[in-house]
Amino acid sequence: MDKELNSLLESILLLLIQMLKGFIMGVWHGLRKALQNKWYLTGIGITLVFSVICITEKAMVCRMIPETIPEWLQQGIYLMLLAAPVIYLFLIGQTGQKNYDKCFEDIGFKGKNGKFPKYAGSSKEGKKILLFFQSTIPLSEWRSSRERLETALDCSIIKIENGRNKRTVKLTTLPSDYKIPTMVKWSEEYLNDKNGVLTLGISALDTISFNLNRVPHVLVAGETGSGKSVILRCLLWQMIEQGARVYMIDFKGGVEFGKQYEQYGEVITERERALQVLDLLVRENEYRLHVFRDLEVKNLDEYNKKTRQNLCRIGVFTDELAEMLDKKGVAKEEKQIYEQIEGKLSTLARLSRATGINLFMGVQRPDANVLTGQIKNNIPVRISGRFADKTASEIVLGNTDAVNLPDIKGRFLYKVGNETIEFQSFYFDDETMLHEVCVDQGEMLTEAPVYKVPEHKIPVRKNENKKAEVVRSGRKEKKVTAVKTSGEEKNSYEDPFVGMNSREIEEEMRRMDEEDLNLNFGDF
Template sequence: MNSNKKDELINESTYKYTFYRLCEGMKHIKHDPHKQHRLLLILALALLVAILVQHTFDSNAIGDILKIAMYFLVAVIALIAVLCYILYYGTPKIAHRIHNNFSRIGLTNSAGEIPLLLREYPFYKKSTSRQVFCLDFLSCSIEKSIWEDKKTAIETALNRNIAKIEEIDGKQGIRLYTVPLEQGLSDKIVWQNTMLNTQIPICKIILGESLLEQVTVDLNITPHILIGGSTGSGKTVLLRLILMQLLKKQNVQVTIADFKGGVDFSDCWKQHPKCRMIFERSELLSYLDGLIIELNRRKALFVSKNNCNNIFDYNINPIYTHNDAEPLDRIVFAADEIAEVLDKTGLSKTEKEVVAQIESRLATIARLGRAFGIHLILATQRPDANILAGQIKNNISYRICGRADNVLSGIILDSTAAADEIPSDARGRFIDSEGVVFQAYWFDEFNIDWNAPF
């Protein structure tokens, strides 16, 4: 790109930026009486000067020419003063510093243009006590993916944490949700029983807190969850947090497959009337066969009910559940280490056939379970791409990964985001498939009282 073309592009962005600054300045002045009074003062001074000009020059040919010239000069100066005044209030105070810092980290397009800050304003969210500030930029056609790739460098340039990056004005702008460095995520956030409202009719699960808000997942929208993380990342604690909330809700049955002998789940889980533990493959296959039968039964039931598309509609609509029909339970199957369930290494031919049947049943549930209220919550720490079949993984839309290497992060998230953004010593820190980093809530499973209401 030659220098003339670069200059043309830079001038075009400058004009556009000036227009945005004028619009922002007008908004600020419109909503602030003090700024309006100062603007009126500028215009009053211009009028005063015009009156002085009127009485300064004689009423003759030369005097009239001088008056016109002075009127024109006063009008030009007044216009420039008004425009400068509007531009001043339309330009964020930190714009120049950010512009210089972006230049230092090389956040530019092919023409050498640097994103321009349009506005800075507070963002209020009830679910967090952090001070969140939005920064809106004229992106100068720098793609969102480039902002995400340079996120760490941008945080350094801003001296703030970035909670979220999104496109605005179509794809012409970028909005950064930022948080002061001292208000970053805590290393441990303790679960409070008051966080869970059992009266909520939808299956919403609370996972933890991001910089921006409380992180939740709704099983009506994302019916299956895949959790990954290396040893000590907090994966099992997060799984227990999810299952505890489900068991606290009405009309939910939970079955946990734990082929490590149940060491990660204390006796309190076995004591719950709607929680079942499975430790053997043969027992698991029998259970999954029963789930497929139940799935087909519900399918036939919904077909027999006109306009019933899913379990949510069935349970909330009284025309489906009156008299002889009871609300259907949601059924959740969880595996603390799915690799232990599906790994065929060292197995006999018969055992491999059992594993293949288990895999087939899980694939069917992953594909069809959403509408019929049958959910999978699978966890793994083993970086083996052959463990999870494509039919299972591809039908699990919500994925979470804690501390992990590039391989495991790639298996869970299809990217290295977990390896890049989760510190190597972090516990309970996760990133989901939408790129949201959060600290999962920690709770003590040994103090669970299933009979105590939240």
């Protein structure tokens, strides 16, 4: 008998503790909601007024309660008025609990103990709504049930992660009326003024962009027809508009980067030339690292600000990595150049994070033979189109999310760090969107030094297309004008001393020296 009584008392005590805990949690969640909603704050203000009146005018409040009501009930009403703000917060915090219980019940989403996830509050960050649940269901099961949860909760789930502990699940959601567009044409308004910041497309939440000073290399993967090459060309165009020097490696005979692009940079179709350019960039990277260390700067922007020079950003674009690195079926005598190219790419991927030499690599069917661990691990930005194969998705993103992408051309997943975001990439049309640009491309440290010309006397020679090269501060600073319709025209760089023999050049240099030193005083 005593055991049964003790058991009953323990059960009652546990129930009271759970009720008290639930009440406190409800008040806490209500307070969080109230701080984000002006109407809730207004309600708290009104209930606080009741509480103050109850404290300062107790006798008046008691007289307002009918005397016909039993005394114990009168005391209860008085205490409720006194605790009105706390009760109000509890009611706010409890709103939505029953709805979520019903949602989980409808899809049968429950733990092994048979319990549904318990609503633990929500908060708002701009357009995003954060939902918190207490649950014993593993995080992997939440992620695998993502589509069912989106249907049940009538929202788009951007991210699923743990909260403060393993039993708290945090859902980052958007209302279901926020949708990703299915077609977004590239426009100059998306071009970022800040050097190195590139824009990819539009998500349900906002525009997707990244900063090459923080995440220097990009991998774009996608099956044929997914829009992979369009993304690369759009990123390439932004680099051109920002004044970067670009190299386009296209072993498909220059099909992806056609003749129009030869106006903006070198299109490389031969493996030997690709190796030469990569070797040049490795040496350029070494020089830049050495100079950055001497000047105690951390990246390209800091160097240019500190020295007031224009050291150029360099972009290397490869449309199909497999054509360049896949050694299957290659004769032994030819494998050496493949390995050399792979080694140069690995070196740049590892060491050019701060120097402004950025790799943009496209791949159609990623596998370990093409995308080696050393290259992949040094590429922070991963962009993937839809894959039917889970293995391909795992190689690119580290998860299988690419398998569940809708079959929409231009729809991709963007991953940087642990966050994966679905977005619609820009549609970039070569025929209508390439146009004339005039930018200062800047310098490279590996260029041969030329004669230093006084700043106030810079020789310039212009051709009929207004393309020019100026020589300044001991380096070549290129001003390039490219015209879309002139497929046969190339960038023209002319020497200011062209057409002179050695004696004439020497006399011209001496004359400019005299002007620079102000030796020709004239008549007083």
